[in-house]
Amino acid sequence: MGRVSAKQNILVIGGGVIGLSTAYELSRRGASVTVIDKGEPGFGCSYGNAGWITPCFALPLPMPGMFLKAVGWLLDPESPLHIHPAADPLLFRWLFGFMRSMRAGKMRESVRALTEISKYSLEAYSKLSVETGSEFGFEKKGLLMAAQSPAGVRAAIQEMELVAAHGVPGRFLTGEETKAFEPALTGKIEGSVYFPEEAHAEPLQVVRAFAAGAEKLGAKLLSRTEIYDFEIGRGGHIQSVRTTRGKFVADQYVLATGSWSHPIARALRLRVPVLGGKGYAMITPVLSPNPSHPMMLIEKKIAVTPRQGAQAGTLRIAGTLELVNGDDSISPRRVNAIVRGAREFMNVPEEPQILELWRGLRPCTPDGVPIIGRASGFTNLTVVTGHQMLGLQSAPGSGRLAAELVLGEKPTFDPHPFRASRF
Numbered sequence: 001m002g003r004v005s006a007k008q009n010i011l012v013i014g015g016g017v018i019g020l021s022t023a024y025e026l027s028r029r030g031a032s033v034t035v036i037d038k039g040e041p042g043f044g045c046s047y048g049n050a051g052w053i054t055p056c057f058a059l060p061l062p063m064p065g066m067f068l069k070a071v072g073w074l075l076d077p078e079s080p081l082h083i084h085p086a087a088d089p090l091l092f093r094w095l096f097g098f099m100r101s102m103r104a105g106k107m108r109e110s111v112r113a114l115t116e117i118s119k120y121s122l123e124a125y126s127k128l129s130v131e132t133g134s135e136f137g138f139e140k141k142g143l144l145m146a147a148q149s150p151a152g153v154r155a156a157i158q159e160m161e162l163v164a165a166h167g168v169p170g171r172f173l174t175g176e177e178t179k180a181f182e183p184a185l186t187g188k189i190e191g192s193v194y195f196p197e198e199a200h201a202e203p204l205q206v207v208r209a210f211a212a213g214a215e216k217l218g219a220k221l222l223s224r225t226e227i228y229d230f231e232i233g234r235g236g237h238i239q240s241v242r243t244t245r246g247k248f249v250a251d252q253y254v255l256a257t258g259s260w261s262h263p264i265a266r267a268l269r270l271r272v273p274v275l276g277g278k279g280y281a282m283i284t285p286v287l288s289p290n291p292s293h294p295m296m297l298i299e300k301k302i303a304v305t306p307r308q309g310a311q312a313g314t315l316r317i318a319g320t321l322e323l324v325n326g327d328d329s330i331s332p333r334r335v336n337a338i339v340r341g342a343r344e345f346m347n348v349p350e351e352p353q354i355l356e357l358w359r360g361l362r363p364c365t366p367d368g369v370p371i372i373g374r375a376s377g378f379t380n381l382t383v384v385t386g387h388q389m390l391g392l393q394s395a396p397g398s399g400r401l402a403a404e405l406v407l408g409e410k411p412t413f414d415p416h417p418f419r420a421s422r423f
């Protein structure tokens with residue numbers, strides 16, 4: 001595809017971290033950008049996530065040897081990863097794709113692509129607040145993966161070796177060393193891996209930084225504007241979209257609707273097999289002692305993030321991934337499982353005060369790799385969605401790649417692993 005004029009009007013559908021990073025990158029390239037969101041920008045999955053910017057977690061969900069584990073997730077409603085068995089054709093197709101992606105070769109290709117885009121993004125975040133004039137709580141305190149069992153330690157070391165091959169350093173700490181390093185770990189600890197280069201930030205503030213950066217460059221952001229139909233002309237040219245606030249006409253359209261993408265794409269007869277990976281995050285008052293590093297509590301797959309600035313005095317505890325098709329109901333059983341799990345590692349009170357409970361649907365593709373690419377069959381549509389557990393940490397790179405593909409520029413990253421046509 002040849003380079004198209006950067007002066008085009010571009011409509012970005014979806015104002016999460018991915019839509020707004022794309023809008024920011026398009027605006028930096030001189031495009032005239034409008035972002036629409038059915039709610040308030042930033043209040044989808046990007047609102048309350050753990051805030052990690054951690055290339056050490058640039059791993060796809062399906063990994064070799066996971067088959068038996070996946071069967072266990074179907075059976076145990078309290079497992080950190082749970083698949084609710086349901087007669088849903090999308091779920092069956094998704095699971096089939098998930099199983100097929102557990103091959104070692106596919107996993108290696110995915111890890112390479114995800115670490116590359118995440119490392120670029122970590123670097124980009126360190127410049128973003130100066131570029132946009134917005135603070136977003138960016139801190140580089142590393143990430144500690146703490147394990148209570150020999151199997152947990154083995155899993156952490158395996159992960160360390162996998163990402164070390166892609167230039168992400170980590171080091172092993174014994175149980176005693178771990179407790180000296182992070183006194184908030186009051187429970188039994190077998191060992192840990194510390195990744196010193198990793199960062200974290202406040203997720204909603206990150207979205208707002210991208211929004212502020214894009215707006216400064218002339219982008220328009222429209223809330224409560226929900227797309228519900230497309231008008232398609234000859235040769236797959238989208239002529240306009242209909243929304244709850246009228247018709248919009250643009251030269252190029254970008255679909256960045258996170259876990260809502262599947263039904264929207266289906267209206268276009270496009271395959272975008274994205275399911276929601278429901279997770280919870282709770283804000284509690286600080287613990288005593290309070291963690292000073294972001295931590296992954298391995299056996300429970302719980303993410304703990306200390307907070308700074310105006311949020312100091314509170315702690316974010318996040319966890320669980322339950323595969324759902326749009327269901328965002330709150331399960332008290334799974335919320336309690338997070339609290340109990342965290343208590344095994346840290347000094348969490350019997351009845352912790354939950355200042356805010358949030359749930360979000362991670363947009364999950366079957367192969368664990370986001371979709372960033374031009375939609376085949378259309379002349380003017382680019383899809384950027386399916387960022388599973390990595391949307392925040394890969395947003396600058398994802399936005400950049402999407403903007404390059406929209407504008408026909410030479411892509412910074414190999415677009416092949418992300419191509420939309422693979423489904």
Ligand SMILES: Cc1cc2nc3c(=O)[nH]c(=O)nc-3n(C[C@H](O)[C@H](O)[C@H](O)COP(=O)(O)OP(=O)(O)OC[C@H]3O[C@@H](n4cnc5c(N)ncnc54)[C@H](O)[C@@H]3O)c2cc1C
Pocket residue numbers: 013014015016017018019036037038039040041042043044045046047048049050051052053225226227228256257258259260264277278279280281318319359360361362363385386387388389390391392393394
């Ligand atoms: C508990 C939890 C912890 C997590 N922790 C991390 C972490 O530490 N690091 C990390 O990188 N990622 C993390 N994630 C994942 C991360 O939050 C997501 O990958 C990311 O937010 C996805 O961004 P998005 O912009 O694609 O989706 P969203 O933020 O959901 O944005 C999509 C937007 O599209 C809009 N939309 C939908 N339909 C329409 C329509 N018809 N018309 C107009 N607008 C529409 C929605 O309103 C929404 O604002 C976590 C997720 C969860 C649930």
